[in-house]
Amino acid sequence: MARYHMETYGCTSNRGESREIERRLRDAGHYRVDGAEEADVAILNTCTVVEKTERNMLRRAEELAEETADLFITGCMALAQGEEFAKADVDGRILHWDEVPEAVTNGECPTTTPDAEPVLDGVVGILPIARGCMSDCSYCITKHATGKIDSPSIEENVEKARALIHAGAKEIRITGQDTGVYGWDEGERKLHRLLDRICDIEGDFRVRVGMANPKGVHGIREELAAVFAENEELYDFLHAPVQSGSDDVLGDMRRQHQVQEYLEVVDAFDEALDYWTLSTDFIVGFPTETDHDHEQSMALLRETRPEKLNVTRFSKRPGTDAADMKGLGGTIKKERSKEMSAEKREIVGEAYADMVGERREDCLVVEDGTADSVKCRDSAYRQIIVRNASDHGIEPGDFVDLEITAHETMYAFGKPRS
Ligand code: SF4
Structure with missing residues (x-):
């Protein structure tokens, strides 16, 4: 169980990623505290839109690294210019958004609180x-x-x-x-x-x-x-x-x-x-x-x-x-x-x-994704993204038959079969 402090900079998309990170941390029983000094880990979700932002991100990373035991740096600047943090001697780990919850968990099992209600x-x-x-x-x-x-x-x-x-x-x-x-x-x-x-x-x-x-x-x-x-x-x-x-x-x-x-x-x-x-x-x-x-x-x-x-x-x-x-x-x-x-x-x-080219029956639409997409799960809990969900008239809670059209490393893309 870790206490975490999280800071997010930049656009709505970055904020959406932070929300997802927090949801997964909360599911695993970790909790947020106010201020890096109170935390076991600090998470900095960075932006790099202009040079001034870049300098601010480096400065903030240096401060957070001083204040907490572990610093995880993610977001656009971390992924596009991760080497800048190393050059500035920041003691932090560069991670993809998806990797942050597991890194915080440190290999421990999730924490369920006593008498937790569903x-x-x-x-x-x-x-x-x-x-x-x-x-x-x-x-x-x-x-x-x-x-x-x-x-x-x-x-x-x-x-x-x-x-x-x-x-x-x-x-x-x-x-x-x-x-x-x-x-x-x-x-x-x-x-x-x-x-x-x-x-x-x-x-x-x-x-x-x-x-x-x-x-x-x-x-x-x-x-x-x-x-x-x-x-x-x-x-x-x-x-x-x-x-x-x-x-x-x-x-x-x-x-x-x-x-x-x-x-x-x-x-x-x-x-x-x-x-x-x-x-x-x-x-x-x-x-x-x-x-x-x-x-x-x-x-x-x-x-x-x-x-x-x-x-x-x-x-x-x-x-x-x-x-x-x-x-x-x-x-x-x-x-x-x-x-x-x-x-x-x-x-x-x-x-x-x-999975590409195959069909999957009865996939559950679990939640909204970004930009009018939805995230679905097939029978083996593989993640399938459907874009333009409103055009297809599908929303969380629906069951849909999908044809798998493409993939990324951690998920596939699919479209509803007519
Ligand atoms: S199984 Fe091991 S890692 Fe998981 S809660 Fe128990 S002691 Fe901790």
Whole structure:
């Protein structure tokens, strides 16, 4: 759980990107504070429209770098002239807008607040099914806030899901620090049973399952994959953060799972589903990560080819055991992160390129995008943008059949089939 300070400069489009960053940070349980000095991380969303703005951005970045532990610089100047910040010796990381939420998260699980009530955001309903986890990751500060898993009953969660659907939710996002261990405190992992019951609720909706650590899902992998195969309400999407391809590093991270268990989860889903999205996370540059460990992570990435991937460069969080370890140099972390991010772009880009020319039935229009576009999700939670939405008469909450016409690295473009 991080406290963040955010500043945005420039045009409406930049402000729209900041809104999206904030939405994702809020979904993950991070919260905004007033002033960089109060924050764990500062985010500077830059503009570079004229020279004077450029000078202001550099000055502001220098000030923020002094005031906070971590500075993330994004936006137009960061992406077009990122080297200017390095030349000015600003201690900050240049990131694409999309990369900021994961960087803030630092590899930790999202934070759900105790007794959090379901929230409706447009047609998206957020449903925290439990709080806490069963782990003690050495780099994580979230666990100090959330404690061990505390799971409300299946009935209670089904009622919350039903209330969201009645209130107009078309996409239910199931969240928690670790949804895979839901029920463990009562002696039984029962995520699969909960999902089955939610899918029985009457109505047209989709369910996305977030953050299920490999150890938790490993023991129920076959039952869980079967529930995904049987229920079309469930997006065929699994977020199982592996964090490293080296068992030694996983041990030092105290992640509880080993690489083999992660692979067995992936195998179970491969066997049950023809078309699905594997989402995972890697932390690069953990203090004890050797070149060989990093190579093992790269090999695991190439072997499993996740269609969605978050790469986080390790950074120390106060009060954690990993903060006391002797860290790797910034250059090593940067190089490893660059290498993995380049591989990610290739793997994810290929997944989206493969979709071009295909058709996707019943895609859910989830939210408005920029300039009269809408963002849709297909059955595997792949993102498809439809431009000129008003000409097609489609809006959030609709289900549409799409033909995929083009792609970018992280999403596809589609048009409604007539
Ligand atoms: S699983 Fe690990 S990273 Fe996630 S909340 Fe628990 S201790 Fe933190």
